[in-house]
Amino acid sequence: xxxxxxxxxxxxxxxxxxxxxxxxxxxxxxxxxxxxxxxxxxxxxxxxxxxxxxxxxxxxxxxxxxxxxxxxxxxxxxxxxxxxxxxxxxxxxxxxxxxxxxxxxxxxxxxxxxxxxxxxxxxxxxxxxxxxxxxxxxxxxxxxxxxxxxxxxxxxxxxxxxxxxxxxxxxxxxxxxxxxxxxxxxxxxxxxxxxxxxxxxxxxxxxxxxxxxxxxxxxxxxxxxxxxxxxxxxxxxxxxxxxxxxxxxxxxxxxxxxxxxxxxxxxxxxxxxxxxxxxxxxxxxxxxxx
Numbered sequence: 276x277x278x279x280x281x282x283x284x285x286x287x288x289x290x291x292x293x294x295x296x297x298x299x300x301x302x303x304x305x306x307x308x309x310x311x312x313x314x315x316x317x318x319x320x321x322x323x324x325x326x327x328x329x330x331x332x333x334x335x336x337x338x339x340x341x342x343x344x345x346x347x348x349x350x351x352x353x354x355x356x357x358x359x360x361x362x363x364x365x366x367x368x369x370x371x372x373x374x375x376x377x378x379x380x381x382x383x384x385x386x387x388x389x390x391x392x393x394x395x396x397x398x399x400x401x402x403x404x405x406x407x408x409x410x411x412x413x414x415x416x417x418x419x420x421x422x423x424x425x426x427x428x429x430x431x432x433x434x435x436x437x438x439x440x441x442x443x444x445x446x447x448x449x450x451x452x453x454x455x456x457x458x459x460x461x462x463x464x465x466x467x468x469x470x471x472x473x474x475x476x477x478x479x480x481x482x483x484x485x486x487x488x489x490x491x492x493x494x495x496x497x498x499x500x501x502x503x504x505x506x507x508x509x510x511x512x513x514x515x516x517x518x519x520x521x522x523x524x525x526x527x528x529x530x531x532x533x534x535x536x537x538x539x540x541x542x543x544x545x546x547x548x549x550x551x552x553x554x555x556x557x558x559x560x561x562x563x564x565x
Contacts, residue, residue: 308472
């Protein structure tokens with residue numbers, strides 16, 4: 276069961292990491308909220324298909340009392356998902372896929388720290404990992420003139436909300452219908468993104484059609500498949516173990532940005548990535564060792 280959960284979370288991290296490229300290419304002529312609204316709407320349609328093909332099995336499990344309906348929990352998680360996704364999507368206008376992937380993955384440091392605030396024990400390796408990650412963030416995102424890129428700053432805020440989304444999913448994943456939860460949170464994010472789009476942007480159908488493939492990839496593979504894999508995977512993994520597996524999106528994001536967009540990091544930025552990766556490994560060393 277643990278291997279199944281690990282593979283699901285690793286699959287989710289692959290789709291999330293490669294979606295950073297889709298997020299950048301999808302905004303060629305399209306605003307961040309327009310891309311997000313289109314992406315999550317497609318993701319919602321994908322989840323409807325999943326709901327249809329899993330309905331009989333899920334109904335049987337609910338009647339057996341294994342779990343309850345997950346729509347209300349999905350609304351709660353969806354608010355965090357929309358907020359985190361919005362900060363990330365707007366940030367992609369100002370930064371690269373590789374940097375976005377690594378800064379977003381600070382949630383692996385924030386998860387145990389917030390868990391401490393919620394009353395759970397925090398170990399020495401968590402503090403050491405946090406120090407390494409923050410030092411890495413300095414080299415990755417803060418210039419020698421002690422200024423931070425606006426997009427990187429937005430990503431940092433977004434990482435806090437990704438942390439809350441992970442903890443919210445962990446709160447409900449073992450108690451409710453995972454497909455209900457995933458469908459509901461994607462739907463809420465699509466609706467809130469559409470509202471933001473109508474307020475801040477004026478997209479054209481031509482721009483949406485031109486971004487059809489990045490929207491489809493971000494919607495089906497990231498919003499639909501990956502978030503469902505996350506919820507299923509977190510049924511079989513502790514939050515800290517889940518966080519380290521999902522943090523592989525930083526590596527997938529940097530590699531896909533290099534391979535598909537030709538992004539190149541400076542030596543200072545690469546050093547920052549190495550420190551952040553070291554912080555991730557140290558934070559979860561007890562999990563890796565066991």
